[in-house]
Amino acid sequence: MDGEAKPLRADAQRNRERVLAAAEMVLARDGTAASMRTIAAEAGVGLGTIYRQFATKEALVEAIVFERARQLIELAEELANAPDPGVTFFEFFSQIVEFSTRKRSLTDALPDPDLAIDKDRSGIEQEMRRVLSALLERAQAAHAVRGDFGIDELLALLLATSLAAEKATWSDEFRERTLGFVFDGIRYRTGD
Amino acid sequence: MDGEAKPLRADAQRNRERVLAAAEMVLARDGTAASMRTIAAEAGVGLGTIYRQFATKEALVEAIVFERARQLIELAEELANAPDPGVTFFEFFSQIVEFSTRKRSLTDALPDPDLAIDKDRSGIEQEMRRVLSALLERAQAAHAVRGDFGIDELLALLLATSLAAEKATWSDEFRERTLGFVFDGIRYRTGD
DNA sequence: GAGTATACGGAACAATCGTTCCGCTTGCCA
DNA sequence: TGGCAAGCGGAACGATTGTTCCGTATACTC
Numbered sequence: 001m002d003g004e005a006k007p008l009r010a011d012a013q014r015n016r017e018r019v020l021a022a023a024e025m026v027l028a029r030d031g032t033a034a035s036m037r038t039i040a041a042e043a044g045v046g047l048g049t050i051y052r053q054f055a056t057k058e059a060l061v062e063a064i065v066f067e068r069a070r071q072l073i074e075l076a077e078e079l080a081n082a083p084d085p086g087v088t089f090f091e092f093f094s095q096i097v098e099f100s101t102r103k104r105s106l107t108d109a110l111p112d113p114d115l116a117i118d119k120d121r122s123g124i125e126q127e128m129r130r131v132l133s134a135l136l137e138r139a140q141a142a143h144a145v146r147g148d149f150g151i152d153e154l155l156a157l158l159l160a161t162s163l164a165a166e167k168a169t170w171s172d173e174f175r176e177r178t179l180g181f182v183f184d185g186i187r188y189r190t191g192d
Numbered sequence: 193m194d195g196e197a198k199p200l201r202a203d204a205q206r207n208r209e210r211v212l213a214a215a216e217m218v219l220a221r222d223g224t225a226a227s228m229r230t231i232a233a234e235a236g237v238g239l240g241t242i243y244r245q246f247a248t249k250e251a252l253v254e255a256i257v258f259e260r261a262r263q264l265i266e267l268a269e270e271l272a273n274a275p276d277p278g279v280t281f282f283e284f285f286s287q288i289v290e291f292s293t294r295k296r297s298l299t300d301a302l303p304d305p306d307l308a309i310d311k312d313r314s315g316i317e318q319e320m321r322r323v324l325s326a327l328l329e330r331a332q333a334a335h336a337v338r339g340d341f342g343i344d345e346l347l348a349l350l351l352a353t354s355l356a357a358e359k360a361t362w363s364d365e366f367r368e369r370t371l372g373f374v375f376d377g378i379r380y381r382t383g384d
Numbered sequence: 385g386a387g388t389a390t391a392c393g394g395a396a397c398a399a400t401c402g403t404t405c406c407g408c409t410t411g412c413c414a
Numbered sequence: 415t416g417g418c419a420a421g422c423g424g425a426a427c428g429a430t431t432g433t434t435c436c437g438t439a440t441a442c443t444c
Contacts, residue, residue: 009411009420036402046423047403057402107359149373156356156370163359164352167299178345181338185377201390201441228432238393239433249432 016053018043023064028103032061068103069124072096076131086144089135090183093158097175100162107163129155140188149186157182208245210235215256220295224253260297261316264288268323278336281327282375285350289367292354299355321347332380341378349374 008016022043026034036057040047054060075092082088100107129151136154139145161182165175200208214235218226228249232239246252267284274280292299321343328346331337353374357367 006420011411012421015422035400037400040423048405048423049421051403052421146373152366153370153373156360156362156366157373159360160352160356163355164348167355168348168351170348174344174348178348181341181345181349181377182374183377185373185375198390203441204391207392227430229430232393240394240435241392243433244391 012052015043015045015049018045019050019053019060020063023060024067024103027061027064031104036060066124068099069128072099073124073127073131076135080131080134080138085135085138085142089139089145090179092135093183094176094179096158097161097165097170097179098172101165101170101175104166107159107166132158143188146186146188153186157186204244207235207237207241210237211242211245211252212255212259215252216259216295219253219256220297223296228252257297258316260291260295261320264291265316265319265323268327272323272326272330277327277330277334281331281337282371284327285375286368286371288350289353289357289362289371290364293357293362293367296358299351299358324350335380338378338380345378349378 019039023039026039026042030038036047036050039060040050043050050060054063075095079088079092132154133151136145136149136151140147140149161179164170170178211231215231218231218234222230228239228242231252232242235242242252246255267287271280271284291297324346325343328337328341328343332339332341353371356362362370
C-alpha cells in the first residue's frame with residue numbers, strides 16, 4: 001500500500017524537500033488557508049512541480065500534519081517511562097499546546113469533520129490516542145491525576161486549549177498560568 | 193453616529209428582516225465561510241437587496257454577531273444579582289459554551305485578529321468583559337471561585353472550550369462532564 | 385391616479401482558488 | 415555522448431467568491 005515504485009530523479013528529490021520545507025513554514029504562518037501558489041513561490045518551484053509529488057493540496061497538508069503528529073507521538077513514547085509520571089503528563093500537555101501555537105497544525109487539520117473516514121488520518125489519530133492514554137493512565141496510577149478523568153476529556157481539553165492558544169497566540173507566561181488552572185482541575189486530590 | 197436618516201420603505205424593511213433571519217440560520221450552520229449567495233437564496237432575495245442594507249459581508253456578519261453578543265450580555269446583566277453567585281457563574285459559563293455550539297458565532301467572528309481596531313467590535317468586547325468581570329468578582333467574593341483567577345484567564349478558557357465545543361459538537365452530557373473538570377480547577381478551595 | 389424616489393433582482397466583473405496541460409529542459413543510462 | 419524518460423515552469427481552465435451596476439418594478443406622496 002506504500003510501495004515505493006521508482007527512485008526519484010535527483011532534482012525531483014531535491015524539489016520535494018524544498019516543497020515540504022516551504023509548506024511547513026507557510027502552513028505554520030497562514031494555516032490551511034494558505035494557497036498552493038504561496039507555497040510554490042516560497043519553495044522557488046512551479047505549481048506543476050508540487051502537483052507532480054502531491055496529487056492534491058489535501059495530500060500535501062496531510063503530509064505535513066502527519067509528520068508533526070509523528071513528532072509528538074515519538075516524544076510521547078520517549079516519555080512513557082520517564083521518572084515522574086505526574087510531572088511528565090502535565091509537561092507534555094503543555095508542550096502540545098505550545099507546539100500548536102508555534103506551528104498552526106493539529107487543530108487546523110487533524111480533527112476536520114469534512115471527510116468522514118480517512119484511513120491514514122484515523123490511523124495517526126488512534127496512535128495519538130494510544131500514547132496519550134498510556135501517559136494518562138501512568139499519571140493516574142501515580143495518584144497525580146484524578147481517576148475519573150478519561151481519554152475523551154483529555155483530548156477535548158487538549159483541543160480546546162490548543163485552539164485557543166493558536167487563535168489568540170498565548171505568550172509562554174500566559175499559557176502556563178492558564179493551563180495551571182486546568183491542571184488543577186484534573187489533578188488528583190485526597191478525597192477524590 | 194447612529195443617526196437613522198430615513199424610514200425604510202415597507203418592502204425594504206421586510207426584506208431586511210428576512211436577510212437577517214436567513215443570515216442567522218446560515219451562519220449558525222456554515223460559519224462565516226457561508227457565501228452571500230447562500231444567504232440571499234435562503235432569504236429569497238437577490239444579492240443586490242442584501243448589499244443595499246449591508247455594505248459588505250463583514251458588516252452583515254458583524255450585525256449577527258453583535259446581536260448574539262448582546263443577548264449574552266443582557267443575560268449576564270440579569271444574573272448580576274442572582275441568589276447564588278457561585279452557581280450563577282458556572283452555569284453562565286456553561287451556557288456560553290452551549291450557545292457557541294448551537295450558533296457558530298462568538299468564536300468564528302469575535303476574536304478575529306484580521307482588522308486590528310474595529311470600533312463597534314471593541315465596544316461590545318469591552319462590554320462583555322465588563323459583565324463577565326462582574327459575575328466573576330461576585331463569585332469570588334462568595335468564595336466560590338479562586339481569588340487568583342483573573343478575567344483574562346476566564347476569557348481564555350471560555351474561548352478555548354467554546355472553540356472546541358463548536359468544532360467537535362459536544363453533546364450536552366459531554367459538555368457538562370468536561371466543563372466539570374475545568375470548573376474544579378477554578379473553584380475556591382479551603383487553603384487556596 | 386400620476387410621478388418619482390426608492391428598492392429589487394440577477395447578470396456581469398474582477399480576484400482568487402485548486403488543478404490540468406503541454407512545450408521545453410534536464411538528469412540518467414547504454 | 416546521444417537518446418529519451420522524467421521532471422519542470424507557468425499559462426490556462428473552470429469554479430467560486432465578494433461586490434458592482436443597471437434596467438425594471440414597486441411603494442409612497444400629492
